[in-house]
Amino acid sequence: MTSNPTRRGVLGAGLAAGAAALTGRGAKAQAADPAITNLQPWNQALGDGVDARPYGSPSPHEAHVKRRNVEWLTADPVSSVNFTPLHELDGVITPNGLCFERHHAGIAEVDPARHRLMINGLVDTPLVFTMQDIMRFPRENRMYFLECAANSGMEWRGSQLNGCQFTHGMIHNVLYTGVPLRYLLEEAGVKTNGKWVMPEGADASAMTRSIPIEKAMDDCLVAFKMNGEALRPEQGYPVRLVVPGWEGNMWVKWLRRLEVGDQPWHHREETSKYTDLLEDGSARRFTWVMDAKSVITNPSPQAPITHGRGHTVITGVAWSGRGSIPRVDVTIDGGKTWHQARMSGPSAEKSLHRFYYEFDWDGGPLLLQSRAHDSTGYVQPTKDQLRAFRGENSIYHNNGIQTWYVNEQGVAENVEVS
Amino acid sequence: MTSNPTRRGVLGAGLAAGAAALTGRGAKAQAADPAITNLQPWNQALGDGVDARPYGSPSPHEAHVKRRNVEWLTADPVSSVNFTPLHELDGVITPNGLCFERHHAGIAEVDPARHRLMINGLVDTPLVFTMQDIMRFPRENRMYFLECAANSGMEWRGSQLNGCQFTHGMIHNVLYTGVPLRYLLEEAGVKTNGKWVMPEGADASAMTRSIPIEKAMDDCLVAFKMNGEALRPEQGYPVRLVVPGWEGNMWVKWLRRLEVGDQPWHHREETSKYTDLLEDGSARRFTWVMDAKSVITNPSPQAPITHGRGHTVITGVAWSGRGSIPRVDVTIDGGKTWHQARMSGPSAEKSLHRFYYEFDWDGGPLLLQSRAHDSTGYVQPTKDQLRAFRGENSIYHNNGIQTWYVNEQGVAENVEVS
Numbered sequence: 001m002t003s004n005p006t007r008r009g010v011l012g013a014g015l016a017a018g019a020a021a022l023t024g025r026g027a028k029a030q031a032a033d034p035a036i037t038n039l040q041p042w043n044q045a046l047g048d049g050v051d052a053r054p055y056g057s058p059s060p061h062e063a064h065v066k067r068r069n070v071e072w073l074t075a076d077p078v079s080s081v082n083f084t085p086l087h088e089l090d091g092v093i094t095p096n097g098l099c100f101e102r103h104h105a106g107i108a109e110v111d112p113a114r115h116r117l118m119i120n121g122l123v124d125t126p127l128v129f130t131m132q133d134i135m136r137f138p139r140e141n142r143m144y145f146l147e148c149a150a151n152s153g154m155e156w157r158g159s160q161l162n163g164c165q166f167t168h169g170m171i172h173n174v175l176y177t178g179v180p181l182r183y184l185l186e187e188a189g190v191k192t193n194g195k196w197v198m199p200e201g202a203d204a205s206a207m208t209r210s211i212p213i214e215k216a217m218d219d220c221l222v223a224f225k226m227n228g229e230a231l232r233p234e235q236g237y238p239v240r241l242v243v244p245g246w247e248g249n250m251w252v253k254w255l256r257r258l259e260v261g262d263q264p265w266h267h268r269e270e271t272s273k274y275t276d277l278l279e280d281g282s283a284r285r286f287t288w289v290m291d292a293k294s295v296i297t298n299p300s301p302q303a304p305i306t307h308g309r310g311h312t313v314i315t316g317v318a319w320s321g322r323g324s325i326p327r328v329d330v331t332i333d334g335g336k337t338w339h340q341a342r343m344s345g346p347s348a349e350k351s352l353h354r355f356y357y358e359f360d361w362d363g364g365p366l367l368l369q370s371r372a373h374d375s376t377g378y379v380q381p382t383k384d385q386l387r388a389f390r391g392e393n394s395i396y397h398n399n400g401i402q403t404w405y406v407n408e409q410g411v412a413e414n415v416e417v418s
Numbered sequence: 419m420t421s422n423p424t425r426r427g428v429l430g431a432g433l434a435a436g437a438a439a440l441t442g443r444g445a446k447a448q449a450a451d452p453a454i455t456n457l458q459p460w461n462q463a464l465g466d467g468v469d470a471r472p473y474g475s476p477s478p479h480e481a482h483v484k485r486r487n488v489e490w491l492t493a494d495p496v497s498s499v500n501f502t503p504l505h506e507l508d509g510v511i512t513p514n515g516l517c518f519e520r521h522h523a524g525i526a527e528v529d530p531a532r533h534r535l536m537i538n539g540l541v542d543t544p545l546v547f548t549m550q551d552i553m554r555f556p557r558e559n560r561m562y563f564l565e566c567a568a569n570s571g572m573e574w575r576g577s578q579l580n581g582c583q584f585t586h587g588m589i590h591n592v593l594y595t596g597v598p599l600r601y602l603l604e605e606a607g608v609k610t611n612g613k614w615v616m617p618e619g620a621d622a623s624a625m626t627r628s629i630p631i632e633k634a635m636d637d638c639l640v641a642f643k644m645n646g647e648a649l650r651p652e653q654g655y656p657v658r659l660v661v662p663g664w665e666g667n668m669w670v671k672w673l674r675r676l677e678v679g680d681q682p683w684h685h686r687e688e689t690s691k692y693t694d695l696l697e698d699g700s701a702r703r704f705t706w707v708m709d710a711k712s713v714i715t716n717p718s719p720q721a722p723i724t725h726g727r728g729h730t731v732i733t734g735v736a737w738s739g740r741g742s743i744p745r746v747d748v749t750i751d752g753g754k755t756w757h758q759a760r761m762s763g764p765s766a767e768k769s770l771h772r773f774y775y776e777f778d779w780d781g782g783p784l785l786l787q788s789r790a791h792d793s794t795g796y797v798q799p800t801k802d803q804l805r806a807f808r809g810e811n812s813i814y815h816n817n818g819i820q821t822w823y824v825n826e827q828g829v830a831e832n833v834e835v836s
Contacts, residue, residue, distance in 0.1 A: 025554045026605055029536055029544035040532060042672070046622055047524030049495025050652075054484035056515040058473065059655045061530055062648045066472035077467025090595040091559040093646040095514060097474040106465030112479055114458060118447055126447035136443045136729045138776050141509040141763030175763070177508040187444055204464055227645065228511040230480045234468075237477045254460070311554040345559030345593070346764060358556050 025311055058097075064088075067098060070166060073154075078106035079205075081148070083169030086295070086317065087303040092143075092345045092352040094172035096227050101234040102148055102170065104205035108254045112238035115202065117184075117222070121260035124189030131238055134222060137179040137187075142221065142244070143351045145319045147171040147290045149247035149274055152402075153395035155383070159403075159414040163302040167402060167414065168295040171319070173352035176242050178223030181216050185260070194260040198267075199241045202256035209250045210264035211243065215288075219244045222255065245321030245350040246288040247396075249274050279391025292380050293399035294318035294328055294355070294372035305410030309363035314341075316370050318353045323375035330357040334367030334403065334417045341370070349375075366406040367417060384418060443729055476515075482506075485516060488584060491572075496524035497623075499566070501587030504713070504735065505721040510561075510763045510770040512590035514645050519652040520566055520588065522623035526672045530656035533620065535602075535640070539678035542607030549656055552640060555597040555605075560639065560662070561769045563737045565589040565708045567665035567692055570820070571813035573801070577821075577832040581720040585820060585832065586713040589737070591770035594660050596641030599634050603678070612678040616685075617659045620674035627668045628682035629661065633706075637662045640673065663739030663768040664706040665814075667692050697809025710798050711817035712736035712746055712773070712790035723828030727781035732759075734788050736771045741793035748775040752785030752821065752835045759788070767793075784824040785835060802836060 027033075058065065067082040074080035084100040101107075112131045120126040148170035154160050161167050185197070190213065197216040201207040211220070221242040224231060231237040236253025243250045249269060264270070264286075276284040296316040299305045305312060314332075318325045324347050329338040341355035355370065372380040383400030405415040445451075476483065485500040492498035502518040519525075530549045538544040566588035572578050579585050603615070608631065615634040619625040629638070639660040642649060649655040654671025661668045667687060682688070682704075694702040714734040717723045723730060732750075736743045742765050747756040759773035773788065790798040801818030823833040 026537075026545035026547040026551045026602075029538060029546045033546060040528070040620065042526040042528050042620055042622070043624070044622060046496045047521070047526050047651075049524055050485070050487050050498045050500040050519045050521070051495045052525065053515075053652070054486070054500075055476065056485075056517070056519075056650050056652060058648060059527070059651045061655075065647065067468070067474075068472070069468050077469045078464045080468045082468040082472075088648075089646040090557065090643045091593050091646050093511065093593050095645050095647045096476075097471075097515075098647065099474070101468045101474075103465070103468070106467055107470065108460040108465050109477070110458070110460050119444075120447060127444035128447045128451060129444040132725050133444045136725060136731060138760070139508065139731065139733070139762065139774060141772055143764065175509050175511050184444075202458065202460055204460070204462060206461070225508045227513050228507045228509050229483065229513045229516065230476060230506075232474050233465075233477045234471070234474060237479075307550055307554060313554060313557065315557070342556070344557065346561065346766075348764075354559055356557060 065098070067100060068165060070161070079104050081170060083165045084172050086164045086169050086297045087300050089297070090315065090354070092173055092317070092354050093227060094174060096229065096232050099172035099174065099232070099235060100170050102248065103203065103234065104207060105203050107234045108203035109233060110202060110238060110254055115238055115256070117239060117255055118257045119184060119188040119260070120257065122191040122194035122262060123260050124191065127188045129184070131224070134179055134224065134239065137183045139177055139179055140221065141175060141177050143173065143175045143346065143348045144242060144244045145171055145173045145350060145352050146248045146251055147319070149249055149396040152398040156394060156398055157392050159416050162414050164295050164297050164300045165302060174226045175228070176221055176223040177225035178221035178242060181220035181222050181241070184222060184258070185216060190260055193262045196261045196264050198259040198261060198265050199252035199255055200257040200259070201252045202254035207252050207269060208265065208267045209252065209270055210266070211250060215243065215246070245290060247274065247290055250288065274396060276390065276396050277393040279393060287397055290321035291397070291399045292318070292320035292322070292325070292372045292374035292378050294370040294380060295402050296330070296368050296370050296404060299368070299406055299410065299412050300404055301412045301414055304412055305361065305406065309361050312359055312361040314357040314359070314368065316355055318355060318370065318372035319351065320372065320374035320378070321350055322378065324349050325353040325372055325374055327373040328355040329371045330355070331369045332359065332366045335369060338371065363408055365408060368404045368406060369401050371401055383416065483516070485518060486583060488579070497522050499588060501583045502590050504582045504587050504715045505718050507715070508733065508772070510591055510735070510772050511645060512592060514647065514650050517590035517592065517650070517653060518588050520666065521621065521652065522625060523621045525652045526621035527651060528620060528656060528672055533656055533674070535657060535673055535675065537602060537606040537676045537678070540609040540612035540680060541678050542609065545606045547602070549642070552597055552642065552657065555601045557595055557597055558639065559593060559595050561591065561593045561764065561766045562660060562662045563589055563591045563768060563770050564666045564669055565737070567667055567814040570816040574812060574816055575810050577834050580832050582713050582715050582718045583720060592644045593646070594639055594641040595643035596639035596660060599638035599640050599659070602640060602676070603634060608678055611680045614679045614682050616677040616679060616683050617670035617673055618675040618677070619670045620672040625670050625687060626683065626685045627670065627688055628684070629668060633661065633664070663708060665692065665708055668706065692814060694808065694814050695811040697811060705815055708739035709815070709817045710736070710738035710740070710743070710790045710792035710796050712788040712798060713820045714748070714786050714788050714822060717786070717824055717828065717830045718822055719830045719832055722830055723779065723824065727779045730777055730779040732775040732777070732786065734773055736773060736788065736790035737769065738790065738792035738796070739768055740796065742767050743771040743790055743792055745791040746773040747789045748773070749787045750777065750784045753787060756789065781826055783826060786822045786824060787819050789819055801834065
């Protein structure tokens with residue numbers, strides 16, 4: 001660190017709105033500037049008409065903005081994961097085409113006309129619903145993040161992956177439309193000894209998990225739309241379970257059955273997988289909630305600073321499975337000094353929040369970190385604090401503080417600081 | 419109308435959460451029901467892996483969900499419009515691929531590396547910004563509807579188009595990320611006689627409009643992202659103006675220049691076009707704000723009731739350029755009886771709101787209408803009330819109440835009632 005950047009003053013909205021001194025953001029216009037006097041092709045010719053794309057797609061200049069996988073991570077792409085390009089996004093909505101995917105038997109291509117959802121087990125009347133039946137119940141619209149329990153999992157033993165897309169990209173944030181699960185269960189009539197619900201997927205993996213009845217009757221949705229339109233195939237088209245704030249594996253896709261029981265099922269995906277192995281070889285059972293977490297998305301290893309010193313915008317996302325995020329702190333010196341970030345955009349329970357920290361970069365190296373506070377008062381821990389409690393065997397529920405080192409050229413790297 | 423449906427009791431969330439009587443939503447499960455005992459192809463085979471679509475797309479079963487134009491409306495698709503399929507959407511977000519398009523010289527295909535934004539005119543220092551320059555200013559995230567002034571314009575003289583996609587589909591609702599226009603103007607320094615701002619587009623139509631400085635300094639954004647990702651080409655990639663609550667034509671796309679002046683320019687698109695021609699042949703100047711409006715999207719002519727009598731969900735959207743929508747009323751009998759609709763989802767200023775009205779359809783004909791109330795107390799008028807003031811010459815700013823007639827078969831039609 002060549003000097004303490006925090007002493008140089010921070011550019012915030014207040015300063016930007018103040019005196020109009022030239023600050024390096026924008027060049028003085030010159031009458032002969034070819035950038036403005038030269039006509040560009042798009043000034044001179046008609047473009048495509050409205051018939052060209054009945055369903056639109058991004059500009060060819062954005063072709064690099066895509067989900068990516070890590071080829072060495074899994075043996076086969078049908079039971080694998082790819083990652084949301086967080087460093088290319090802003091705001092809090094993840095566009096449907098860029099929501100990370102995780103499937104266990106590939107993307108089931110379900111015909112909605114033939115799809116059925118059954119409720120059975122400890123209910124008064126086992127029921128079978130068509131998609132049209134489901135859409136006759138009252139619907140709700142709520143925005144939630146979905147985070148894979150293994151997000152950041154490869155970082156337990158130290159920094160490995162160079163980019164927030166790979167370290168933190170197993171998350172997306174969507175406005176869902178769906179029927180409260182409670183309405184469907186009440187239609188079937190849950191018996192008094194019905195204490196657990198097991199959703200089952202219609203894909204070839206027949207994913208199952210055990211959900212306590214209290215959560216099922218609280219805020220779960222049986223969702224059929226995401227960000228306004230039908231669910232995407234890789235997100236469970238035509239219908240998925242939404243389990244707000246809880247690990248993504250429970251949000252069963254291609255939902256075909258809901259069984260009500262009096263105890264958990266202890267199936268594969270909640271015993272040999274999706275449990276947290278501790279230092280002593282025992283495993284934590286049922287660690288459902290995704291705790292408060294945040295990450296700086298820009299700058300980051302895939303998104304270096306390319307404009308040189310001066311006004312610099314740091315941005316990132318924060319979330320908590322226990323509520324909203326009233327505050328995020330940012331440090332540029334590895335935690336010596338923390339600054340309260342500016343939040344902008346919708347703030348909803350169990351949903352992504354967007355933060356910004358604007359400062360005047362002196363061109364020296366930076367150690368960037370963010371730290372989320374959630375509405376319960378919980379503060380995001382360091383990775384070392386997590387390891388002290390849980391050892392280094394787990395791959396799930398790593399919500400530790402992430403560090404990026406930025407060098408004098410603006411290039412960022414995944415590092416750890418103690 | 420065979421009977422008064424309002425006497426039969428209304429199904430709301432309260433009832434759905436109550437006694438678990440069988441209500442026709444879901445069939446009693448039978449052990450031999452082939453719908454649940456037969457394996458489907460997607461239960462038995464692996465689907466596509468995560469490599470298949472780095473940028474995802476909708477299910478092939480949703481291929482009918484698309485923007486559509488009305489071929490007779492304009493002479494050439496490069497200066498035309500297509501329409502958001504409102505009847506296929508839910509919630510309040512319009513997915514980027516389905517946001518209606520309106521362009522005057524086709525879709526400009528702009529290279530962001532070569533694109534420049536200039537501020538000139540009555541400023542202390544004319545400035546030229548690269549895209550990177552713009553992104554060094556503090557950003558904000560806000561959700562806004564964009565409605566074309568001509569939305570519903572073809573309905574001034576009576577019902578014409580059979581579907582809310584065509585009558586009301588020149589609207590979309592997006593979470594924008596951008597820099598407040600104020601910050602850029604203040605960077606250049608607006609002179610004391612600078613009272614108007616003229617944005618200019620970089621496409622071959624070089625769209626221009628006049629915006630009063632008060633609005634420019636209030637809530638306008640210079641936006642580069644929509645729903646998290648880069649603007650789509652047809653929405654102004656790489657940068658557009660956002661003019662919240664005001665007619666869509668002012669939201670200049672492919673924004674290349676902002677000129678500051680001491681009076682409005684009275685260019686073509688605010689004189690011969692986008693002015694409201696009154697009965698006496700005079701025209702209203704500068705009718706910028708989009709007043710409160712709503713429409714029932716389901717059922718509607720493109721989305722009939724297909725499930726027969728019983729539990730029926732009516733849904734639609736409402737918005738106001740003057741604020742939020744605290745209340746929407748729905749009638750099923752052409753205005754004899756109004757019911758307060760249930761709102762669900764984000765409620766933001768100058769943004770779409772989603773409403774629902776659940777009722778028990780007796781199978782008789784219906785006359786469906788919705789009526790928005792905005793946060794200023796303004797109530798959406800009838801079309802006849804609008805005509806009494808403004809005659810039938812205009813095609814702009816029709817925010818009158820829309821009526822759908824639904825017959826005993828559930829088929830809906832665009833009608834007018836007096």
